[in-house]
Amino acid sequence: MRLAGEVLARYALASVLPEALGELHRAGDLHVVGLESLDRVLTLSAEAELLSPARASPTGAYELLGVLAELAPHVAHGIVLERPAALFSPLVRSARETSFHGLSAWLRALTALAQGARVQIDFGPSGARSPAASARVVEELGELEGSLTPRFFLDGPELEAVLGARADLAPTVERLLAAGRLIPVFGGSEGGFAGPGSERREGERGAVACAGAIALNLPRIARRVGPFREELFQSALAELVQAALEIARALRPLQERVLPGLRARTSYALVPVGLREALLVLGDGALDCALAARVLGFLGEAARRFAPAGELEPTPTPFFGELPAARFAYLDARSQRAEGARQEWLFGEAEGESRELRAYSSGFALFPAGTLPPGRAEAEALRAVSCGVIPLNRAAASQRGWLDVVRRFEAVRRAHALEPLLELFPRPREDRPAPRLRPLV
Numbered sequence: 001m002r003l004a005g006e007v008l009a010r011y012a013l014a015s016v017l018p019e020a021l022g023e024l025h026r027a028g029d030l031h032v033v034g035l036e037s038l039d040r041v042l043t044l045s046a047e048a049e050l051l052s053p054a055r056a057s058p059t060g061a062y063e064l065l066g067v068l069a070e071l072a073p074h075v076a077h078g079i080v081l082e083r084p085a086a087l088f089s090p091l092v093r094s095a096r097e098t099s100f101h102g103l104s105a106w107l108r109a110l111t112a113l114a115q116g117a118r119v120q121i122d123f124g125p126s127g128a129r130s131p132a133a134s135a136r137v138v139e140e141l142g143e144l145e146g147s148l149t150p151r152f153f154l155d156g157p158e159l160e161a162v163l164g165a166r167a168d169l170a171p172t173v174e175r176l177l178a179a180g181r182l183i184p185v186f187g188g189s190e191g192g193f194a195g196p197g198s199e200r201r202e203g204e205r206g207a208v209a210c211a212g213a214i215a216l217n218l219p220r221i222a223r224r225v226g227p228f229r230e231e232l233f234q235s236a237l238a239e240l241v242q243a244a245l246e247i248a249r250a251l252r253p254l255q256e257r258v259l260p261g262l263r264a265r266t267s268y269a270l271v272p273v274g275l276r277e278a279l280l281v282l283g284d285g286a287l288d289c290a291l292a293a294r295v296l297g298f299l300g301e302a303a304r305r306f307a308p309a310g311e312l313e314p315t316p317t318p319f320f321g322e323l324p325a326a327r328f329a330y331l332d333a334r335s336q337r338a339e340g341a342r343q344e345w346l347f348g349e350a351e352g353e354s355r356e357l358r359a360y361s362s363g364f365a366l367f368p369a370g371t372l373p374p375g376r377a378e379a380e381a382l383r384a385v386s387c388g389v390i391p392l393n394r395a396a397a398s399q400r401g402w403l404d405v406v407r408r409f410e411a412v413r414r415a416h417a418l419e420p421l422l423e424l425f426p427r428p429r430e431d432r433p434a435p436r437l438r439p440l441v
Contacts, residue, residue: 005036012038017250021243028331029220030240031324032247033271034212037076038255042320044071044264045080045124045195046207048087057090061106065113068121072113077320078120080153080195085126088133107140107150114148122151124195125185131161135169138162141181142172152176153185153193153389156410163403170403177402180394184406186413187387196319197269199387207264211255213317214244215271215324218278218295219360220332227284230291234298241302241312244270248311267310269317270299273325274360287369289380296364297384315386321362329359365393375408383416 012035013022024030034042051071052064064087071079081087091103114121126134134154141152154162163170176182185193194200197210216237225232248268255266275295279287296316303312369377378391390409392402 008038009035012251012254016254017247021247021250024240024243028328029217030243030247031215031217031273031327032212032251033215033320033324034076038212038251040074040076041209041211041264041266042075042077042213042269043080043195043197043210044075044078044207045082045198045200045209046264047205048081048084050205050207051081052087058102058106061087061091062109065109068110069113069117072117072119072121075119078122078196080122080124080198082124082194082200083126084123085130085133088126088137089130092133092136103136104140104143107137107144111144111146111149114150115146118148120148120151122153122195124153125155125158125193131158131165134158135162135166138169138172138176138182139166141176142169149181151181151183153183153195155185155187155193156390156406159184159406174402177392177406178394180392184390184392184409185388186382186390186410191315191387193387193389197313197317198267199313199315204265209264209266210269210313211266212248212251213269213271213320214247215273215321215328216240216244217274217324217328217332218272219274219281220328222278222281223332225282227282230282230294233278233282233295237295237298238302238306241270241299242306244268245303245307245312248307252311265310267313269313269320270303271319271321271324271362272296272299272316273321273328273362275364276361276366279366287366287377289366289369289372289377292364292366292381293384296382300385315388318363318389318391322359325362326357326359330357333357363391364388365391367393373408375405376412379409379412379416383413 012032013025017025017032025032048064051067052060068079088103091106110121123137134152137152141150144150159173163173173182177184187193191199191201194208195210197213198208200208218237221233221236221240225236252266272295275292276287278295279292282288282291299316300314303314306312364378364382366377366381367374372380374393375390382388382391390406392405
């Protein structure tokens with residue numbers, strides 16, 4: 001599989017993508033995630049009831065495992081079962097009747113399926129209407145161990161409803177949040193979080209898939225333009241978004257030929273990599289959360305304007321950035337050494353102080369950010385993002401109290417809910433066309 005993936009990636013770079021776009025990938029200005037798995041989507045998100053072959057019952061839940069086994073070979077990273085409350089409730093009831101078809105046994109069967117297929121299978125938000133079933137799932141997830149155990153994406157109201165129904169689960173919730181197996185999400189009126197790299201539009205019921213992702217090297221742009229040059233940074237960022245759109249359009253015909261007949265709306269995701277490092281360069285050592293909001297909001301605006309047909313998701317995603325973050329850092333360090341420059345990772349930290357190459361940050365966690373507490377800084381930075389994952393900086397050893405971080409994020413976000421975002425990103429007047437940026441090549 002690894003050899004086949006390498007051949008497919010080289011074929012895509014040499015024969016599918018235009019030469020200029022392939023060179024952007026090779027040089028590290030961007031990174032196309034999923035070139036080695038073009039015959040599969042990165043992630044697939046669908047409502048559990050739509051995939052279930054039978055009515056909500058313990059038997060139907062086990063039959064759903066067969067459906068997931070058929071879908072797993074066509075997915076590279078993971079499957080998200082959205083609104084799984086109807087799936088959980090019969091399993092919880094059967095567990096009370098001491099049946100072997102209980103929730104605990106089903107979760108272990110699901111984990112075994114994920115490990116055998118090498119695909120992450122997760123649960124999406126269920127809503128706050130069934131806190132008892134969600135609480136039982138959280139309790140059971142706290143008992144599971146091993147690789148590819150299911151993750152549970154919960155929004156703020158559902159998480160509070162779970163704790164309201166079972167206050168004794170607070171230590172379990174803290175532990176799962178720290179381990180990244182309980183992932184808090186947020187949404188808005190325009191759309192909601194569907195899965196890594198995917199956004200569910202208002203009123204949409206069908207399956208959605210992330211066909212691929214394009215990671216953008218933000219620190220390289222920031223170093224090229226220099227501190228306090230935000231307009232030049234946005235101009236260069238817009239060119240990379242245009243390149244990402246061209247990549248998506250070039251890869252889509254190939255994927256439509258090799259992908260199975262998945263009845264899902266597919267799109268590509270934008271992955272900003274090294275946001276924290278870029279902010280430090282643009283701010284000359286100071287991390288400005290308002291600048292982060294403008295950068296992420298500008299990415300969404302550029303995706304909506306350049307790809308009105310929906311080829312690109314308008315919401316930047318924090319997923320799929322770990323490998324590009326390491327690759328970008330390596331290429332940038334090698335480039336600066338070749339130019340005779342001294343590699344500086346952070347202000348006052350020279351390369352000679354550490355023999356190990358430090359990867360760029362991936363995701364949107366900004367703590368520590370001056371005097372702002374964790375959760376507040378991220379809420380300020382993501383106030384122009386309609387939906388996504390609440391960032392938790394699990395790499396910061398000093399950060400504790402994960403529930404407090406989530407609650408602080410939700411409180412700050414609610415405080416900004418009525419603020420018009422268009423003031424941050426003024427749209428062009430309707431009586432004159434929007435200015436066209438110069439082509440990338």
